[in-house]
Amino acid sequence: MAHAYVPEIAVDREGNExxxxxxxxxxxxGKLGFWLFMLTEVMMFxxxxxALAYYNTLHPQxxxxxxxxxxxxxxxxxxxxxxxxxxxxxxxLLKMRAGDVKGSKLMIWATILLAVLFLVxxxxxxxxxxxxxxxxxxGEMLPESTMAFGKKLFFGMYFTMTGLHGFHIIIGIxxxxxxxxxxxxxxxxxxHYILHFNIALYWDIVHLIWVFVFPYYYMIGAATxxxxxx
Amino acid sequence: MGTNTTxxxxxxxxxxxxxxxxxxxxxxxxxxxxxxxxTHSTFLAQMLIAVVKAxxxxxxxxxxxxxxxxxxxxxxALFLVLVFFVIVIGVDVTNFQFGxxxxxxxxxxxxxxxxxxxxxx
Numbered sequence: 219m220a221h222a223y224v225p226e227i228a229v230d231r232e233g234n235e236x237x238x239x240x241x242x243x244x245x246x247x248g249k250l251g252f253w254l255f256m257l258t259e260v261m262m263f264x265x266x267x268x269a270l271a272y273y274n275t276l277h278p279q280x281x282x283x284x285x286x287x288x289x290x291x292x293x294x295x296x297x298x299x300x301x302x303x304x305x306x307x308x309x310x311l312l313k314m315r316a317g318d319v320k321g322s323k324l325m326i327w328a329t330i331l332l333a334v335l336f337l338v339x340x341x342x343x344x345x346x347x348x349x350x351x352x353x354x355x356x357g358e359m360l361p362e363s364t365m366a367f368g369k370k371l372f373f374g375m376y377f378t379m380t381g382l383h384g385f386h387i388i389i390g391i392x393x394x395x396x397x398x399x400x401x402x403x404x405x406x407x408x409x410h411y412i413l414h415f416n417i418a419l420y421w422d423i424v425h426l427i428w429v430f431v432f433p434y435y436y437m438i439g440a441a442t443x444x445x446x447x448x
Numbered sequence: 449m450g451t452n453t454t455x456x457x458x459x460x461x462x463x464x465x466x467x468x469x470x471x472x473x474x475x476x477x478x479x480x481x482x483x484x485x486x487t488h489s490t491f492l493a494q495m496l497i498a499v500v501k502a503x504x505x506x507x508x509x510x511x512x513x514x515x516x517x518x519x520x521x522x523x524x525a526l527f528l529v530l531v532f533f534v535i536v537i538g539v540d541v542t543n544f545q546f547g548x549x550x551x552x553x554x555x556x557x558x559x560x561x562x563x564x565x566x567x568x569x
Contacts, residue, residue, distance in 0.1 A: 250517070253521065257521060257525040260525050260526065260529070261528065264533075265532075274491075298475065301471050301475065304505065304509055305465075309464060312461060315455040316457040367554035422509045422510045425509075426502055429498050430495075430498050430502070433494035433495065434494070437490070438490055438491050438494060440479075441482040441487060441490055
């Protein structure tokens with residue numbers, strides 16, 4: 219049962235009734251607000267990328283060597299998975315706007331599955347790196363290890379940023395499940411789809427961040443290494 | 449775009465697929481670039497490809513085409529990050545980077561070049 223908007227009525231001194239302006243259907247306001255939130259995400263990851271760029275100027279060779287040791291095959295697979303998931307999410311929104319609610323839900327489920335696949339692959343990658351002694355405060359990353367300092371910085375930033383990105387993926391899965399519940403409850407419909415629109419935007423920014431994470435970490439040292447990495 | 453705008457599903461779907469093909473092609477270019485072109489400027493080439501991919505996503509997938517207000521907000525936010533970062537890094541470089549304790553360069557005890565480096569205080 220869709221939520222029915224009941225306007226608030228204000229009465230003036232003469233007893234005339236006036237409808238108070240409601241903002242529940244302010245689509246542009248909802249979109250603008252969500253963009254403001256996303257700009258904070260851009261600033262957070264932007265700051266990290268700038269820090270990474272600065273560290274890169276301090277330890278250029280260490281960064282190339284560390285990048286060469288990452289698994290480009292798994293990283294590339296995850297890139298394609300996120301790319302397709304952005305399409306399924308976008309098509310889901312399109313189907314919703316066109317009135318195909320069932321098709322829209324299927325596309326959201328497809329996006330969730332792709333997101334889970336991304337995390338599983340990331341899990342395998344991190345496990346392999348852990349087994350090679352490369353993880354935060356573990357093995358080669360410990361202060362007393364002989365690993366080059368620049369490499370420690372690179373891997374420290376790598377685990378921080380891919381971990382934060384992975385956390386955003388988990389949040390995204392939660393949001394999509396919530397969206398499905400809202401669609402089932404009739405709160406999101408072809409007439410009122412701002413929530414769907416904003417969650418699709420969120421998924422796009424998660425994809426957008428990976429568009430920069432992947433080349434920065436996996437590809438800058440590609441000319442010196444193979445594809446398998448750790 | 450209002451909440452009740454009509455949608456031309458077939459037309460918009462074609463745009464989504466065209467952008468997907470573009471992004472897949474650029475991803476393929478990302479993979480071959482280090483061995484094919486700009487081999488001595490891999491970092492620059494990779495970031496340029498990423499910027500083109502990001503532009504496609506922002507304009508078409510995030511519906512920013514024609515959104516002047518939000519578009520200028522995005523540019524302003526990026527500019528803000530850059531300005532603050534330059535100030536913070538500037539302070540760090542001039543005051544702390546070459547000090548005895550640094551978290552972004554090798555510890556002074558393991559790097560001989562840092563032992564002899566003068567402290568800029």
